Amino acid sequence: MTAPDPARTPSERPRFPRRGSYAETLRIGELLRKESVGGAMLVVAAVIGIVWANSPWADAYFTLRDFRIGYEPWHLNLSLGTWAADGLLAIFFFLVGLELKREFVAGDLRRFSTAVIPVLAAAGGVAVPALIYVAIVWQDPALLRGWAIPTATDIAFAVAVLALIGSHLPSPLRIFLLTLAVVDDLIAIGIIAIFYTAEIQVLPLLLGLLTIAVYGGIAQRYRQFFRLKPAAAWLILLPIGIVAWAFVHASGIHATIAGVLLAFTIPVKHRRGRQIPDGTPGLAIEFEHRFRPISTGVAVPIFAFFSAGVALGGIEGLRSAFSDPVTIGIIAALVLGKPIGILLTTWLTTRARGVDLDPELKWIDIAGVGLLAGIGFTVSLLVTELSFDAADAHHDHAKVAILAASVLAAVLASFILVARNRRYRRIAEADAVDADGDGVPDVYERP
Template structure:
């Protein structure tokens, strides 16, 4: 574990023994990596929004029947439980790619990222847990008097990584990298908790033979991934060609077991080895690891195709004109989801962060303010992709509750995004002035002094 002075940046006059969580600056390598992810997710977020808008317009146009016919078109092989509609293929299959990257990103953060230190990671992890529990409680309280709605308690627990990170990338060009790392970690842990909830609470029946086979294949996948150079002499660019068929088999067996198939994506992501470059030789630092190779190949596929296609097939809801919109707005389900996402998310995140920093005698860096966390909490209220997935599992397709839940998710996500944009745009202006001042401190090597006071460059 790195010593405290490699985790935080103390001011010359600071003689307090109180530790600081969540410093303004992480390592320079981590800041660069976060910036690269944010740039990629900006395009993915835009595609996500466009796909959802196209679906809504098409589903409410004179040719709406063609949209629903396309969504319900079945393809696949029935004996293997793979005769699915295109909408189900998107939810069960394409989202597995998204969750594969979730698992991979989470592992990278804790193995080789700035969050490998427990003292640094505990705040966003605890905040993610608070951002799951509080919205669920708010939703349950608001719908408690309406029978049949309690099953949707997990709808507002998830954060849409692509959407939230895209908004942050567009409006937050000068926000501290620590805020960005915090949001990304928060969203990844948040979605991991959501997918765990799906596995536990939204699985009606489990066929243990396919499940055991799926776990065995995932173990084989991990073994091959760990030993791909020694056993097969493969370079990273070729290893994925070997691992992809094994992963597909694991996904199919997980789907046949009755557990949502996206769980396989997360577990497969966890098995990929991550290079820890701290203290490594120059040869190790120079080469691309399997985790980097997979992220390079699958992130564009996820952000540019898988998630937008899922949004296209999930966001299409027949609103029924203004009367239908008014009915949806007045529905208790809408109030529960909207309040949980827009109010519950920031409340849970900020309150949990305050509790952790209070009872562990730690504090935020003086350069940050709690209003920054409120902005991140509002971004976390953008519960699009995984919330739509949970809505699909909570209510029967075609039911009034099913369509109302989708309308509520879309509306609440837009409200959360607008409020976060307003707040963080103001904060971005403040940090732009700070960044201009700090730029004068940059060394000849191009690395600002503030980063050289932080943890070592781990690549």
């Protein structure tokens, strides 16, 4: 870490969070608008699943979720719920990988000075919740397997909360929130690959890696292959990606890992190192346009529908759930651990690097973003499926905890952000000033 420069005056010291380029701000704004729609659909799907699972027609819900379909010799005779978790979520993680690569290769986060604070904040937002969960359940070793449940952020759910409360959250904080969510989703994928893989089948894994290499070779040189345009290239790459997913699934590693690995092979820059402009067709742009509606409108809501459906068992069932150390640990980790980990790591990193908080903001704003990051829905539900057997009571209790913690974190974040909304509106109005009329707000043209 770079030590603070004592020779710098406060006005010369770098500030956090950085506003970034205008092009990146526009792109992130458009991305978050799409995610807000997906977040609303996710919440609706989850509510339908919960209501149906606790209705007089609950048997039909569980019969549908557990209905098996697929080719057994290829280890693909799976329940619909498993297809949603292993198959559809691979699309979601493909987009996570694509966004992360784009940010670190061609986005504002390609500079270490810009990336270091949000990346370390994301790491703190993973480590502290895990430690809090372990501290609460450590007396029962069987429960320690769920330590990774409260580590991830659901950006779609968080952005849906922002849209609902009408927050004018400043662009730098929105970019900070998106970076937190993408990085800790990547950390969660790494955790799944390392800690939730019981046995690896070597041959399918090697075949999967070979297929991913073929996929990447075509993706990197798609213009030379049959003079393919992006719209045609994805039709060829899609079946290859499905084959890679099937091999990774058969290897014993969670198949969503294939989505991230495939995304990392998609080119974001031209071969000479120049960034592919947003107006120029490229695979990264083509794939994002084609797969994001599928992810936000189909894949994630269907997963939420099948995964969130928990038979609560009435008052007695809720009493049992909320007395379970798993439930207490997850709620405490998400609602307290996430904001504490993010706020503390951000403060320590800014102090160590001699960076000042943007004078237009206060640390309570970072705490509000940290609470939004405590909405750990999609990936937390996925890790629950991997942590506890479906027949284990802790499995359903963990899902109850995720739902309760996500709602509680959303409510607490809303209190903070609504109270600060008047300040955010003034910042937004000042940031929109374009005195020279060149179409770019003046604030993005200052040194």
